[in-house]
Amino acid sequence: MSDIYDFNGKNYCVVTYGCQMNLHESEKISGILDNMGMSAVQSPEAADVVVFNTCCIRDTAERRALGNIGKMKELKKKNKNLLVVVTGCMTQQNGFAENLKERYQYVDVILGTHNISDLENKLREKVARKKRIASVLDTDGYIDDETTPVTRTSFPNAWVNINYGCNNFCTYCIVPYVRGRERSRTPESIIAECEKLIKDGYKEITLLGQNVNSYGNDFGDPDVNFSDLLRSVAEIEGKFRIRFMTSHPKDFTSDVVKAIKSSDKICNNIHLPVQAGSNSVLKNMNRRYTREHYMSLIDMIRDEIPDAGITTDIMVGFPYETEDDFQDTLDLVRRVRFSTAFTFIYSVRKGTKAADMPQIPYEIKQDRIKRLIALQNEITEELSKAYLGNTYEVLIEGTNEKKKGFVSGRTESGRLVSAPGDENLIGQFVNIRIDKCKNAQLTGEII
Ligand code: 5AD
Ligand code: SF4
Secondary structure (H helix, E strand, O other): OOOOOOOOOOEEEEEEOOOHHHHHHHHHHHHHHHHOOOEEOOOHHHOOEEEEEEOOOOHHHHHHHHHHHHOHHHHHHHOOOOEEEEEEHHHHOOOHHHHHHHHOOOOOEEEOOOOHHHHHHHHHHHHHHOOOEEEOOOOOOOOOOOOOOOOOOOOOEEEEEOEEOOOOOOOOOOHHHHHOOOEEOOHHHHHHHHHHHHHOOOOEEEEEOOOHHHOOHHHOOOOOOHHHHHHHHHOOOOOOEEEEEOOOOOOOOHHHHHHHHHOOOEOOEEEOOOEOOOHHHHHHOOOOOOHHHHHHHHHHHHHHOOOOEEEEEEEEOOOOOOHHHHHHHHHHHHHHOOOEEEEEEOOOOOOOHHHHOOOOOHHHHHHHHHHHHHHHHHHHHHHHHOOOOOEEEEEEEEEOOOOOOEEEEEOOOOOEEEEEOOHHHOOOEEEEEEEEEEOOEEEEEEO
């Protein structure tokens, strides 16, 4: 097929919204475009192809993406050859792609989450046929795996998918609808990818899945499970760190804690979203664990690994949540003392069960989130003080954007730390003595 348009030598910009899974998928999008001979640029204004990799977990994410996609209309007037692509979770929602194609005439190609690897074909098809394309597959079982090229952008960390999709259908969540059922990669393919990454000089591997604890369940082979996978990755030679996310409290087991203890490489950092501290809210959310079970997991983790960094996701304003329910959440937060918590106002997602439940007024949700954030900030600050004067091994991730002449990185437990230094330190393990703390910010000296 002869191109009217030669992609070779053109510029592209990928705009990413959402979670780590999406960040990594954008690395695959970049890989495909680099392979076509294109170069990455930072701003859509300088690009010939702009790809929006969208998120729909909350209304705010969706609105932000749509707002920026809307700005392409003006840009297209200035640059007639500009190609606009929209992909990611948003496009995978029921009826969304057709709607977007009709209402946003300047969007050229729409792809779903299952066929990102088709990006090159669809771009070439669009310019050859001069026809706008919307192609969203609703098949499950598709694993976009070994064949898609990846241009990694997060050195010294590398994201590695271990399972895709989710079977849990928490009543608030759109993910199972846009990402399909759970599919695990084989241990062999995951380990081969990790081995190559370590050989290439990456110093940290983050294993990704919506629910890493159910890794391998779809194989029906008890020997394929998450804790064994962790141990196998840890057997790879070299100095590097292993992180993983996200863990689901209903599937989290002591085997994982034992695996963390068995190897210095596996970080003592566990992201364990609790969502709510009230049993009735947890039930309405279909989380399938109780507050008591969650607390027992925390006790088990702390008994085994006293300095573990435990982080969480919490939502307020879920349907039927009373002030007493919310007090249960605050109480759980006080008891657990998370190192950090990602807090969200519940956002109605069309097509999910909770969308049909009676909704709580926005003012109440806002009042609750403010109180929750204030409490967690207080706890984070108290915990930060315990770091003062101590020395931690930190993997330097980058220069500190807000503070010139400083670099930042994480402790094994996942706390962000910064210290004076330059970009030559990126990818190095250094020891930092903490001598200042302000809110969640820890600052020190490399010693
Ligand atoms: N509204 C608000 N927050 C949500 N999350 C998932 N769905 C919603 C929703 N509809 C949050 C959960 C999840 C995190 C990734 O996003 O806390 O753990
Ligand atoms: Fe969404 Fe629940 Fe699946 Fe997490 S476990 S992706 S919150 S449905």
